[in-house]
Amino acid sequence: MSGPLVGPEAADCTAAPCVEDDLGWALGVVFRRYVKESEAVLSDLPGGPRGYQVLTTAGSDAPRRQLTLAQQLSIDRTVMTYLLDDLEEAGLVERQPDPTDRRARLIAVTDAGRARIEEMRDRLQGMEGQVLGGLTDSERDAFRSLLQRVAMQADSVEVQSACDVVDELQRLST
Amino acid sequence: MSGPLVGPEAADCTAAPCVEDDLGWALGVVFRRYVKESEAVLSDLPGGPRGYQVLTTAGSDAPRRQLTLAQQLSIDRTVMTYLLDDLEEAGLVERQPDPTDRRARLIAVTDAGRARIEEMRDRLQGMEGQVLGGLTDSERDAFRSLLQRVAMQADSVEVQSACDVVDELQRLST
DNA sequence: TATTGTTATACTCTATAACTATA
């Protein structure tokens, strides 16, 4: 074969349909790129990108149970145990006893955890700017907005026990 | 079930920032949902969603080598062997000898393979309509277009690094 | 000696099940 291995044939999907037109392909490429970059940015955070999600979600509201947290993020409860072990050892979260149920633990973010969240958020914003580098500012806003709406709907399908999550949050807030 | 599935917890990120605002979270949710749905839709296709990508890419142009195909789709060459084994056994692709290099095999899609592509594409379109269900027609077009542009750039970064490797090897060999 | 494709091995996740302490 003549010519470079990967090269100028990148995007000539004019005649026959090709993979660049595929929604699944595009999602996979963007998702893998984002994961790779965020793993680099968050390499010194216990749990990496998923640890960041746990940290931000746990800090976004009043302390809630491990299982609630796991369901909100679609993380298996056995995995949540390991993630929280590492985050707690790093002093970023605390497991507190639930006064209403001695089996359960409430997850609270420490001051150090909140400081770390801010630090990581700044780093991520710079990284995201690079990933969305081909879009103008208004296009980035539009893309974020549309993606968020698709995600909200997908998440409502994904979380089978959304009702339980709602009940849990309402119970804790009263 | 004690209440509506999609409820009031959907979006109250007004005060503190929460995970729904996170680009990584949204990408992950949408990607997982898409993978799950497409695995169901393509369950009877060897290799599932990845087999579909191999099939469409191999069929989009003249037959090319396994390694080229693998690099274009960011699939490990050892995995490509298994995928092609299954696709060939199902009669969807053929391994042809490369007249210019007896080590290499050119991957050609059979007529049955092309028919299968069309069938699967129709199924996928219906599924994608559900995943993007919350958007209007024009919003879906906008989302696809923006996502594709982000993906093309992200892919060029991956490909670029691959080219760097090639260039590096060529530089060292001269 | 380097490269294509294959095969075999090791490692990393994740899912599953079992166990405790509570309810």
Add this chain to the structure above:
DNA sequence: TATAGTTATAGAGTATAACAATA
């Protein structure tokens, strides 16, 4: 009996290395 959290085990998926044929 069922549930929250933990621990242990098994499976799937992936990466790594070794191999044969060819360049």
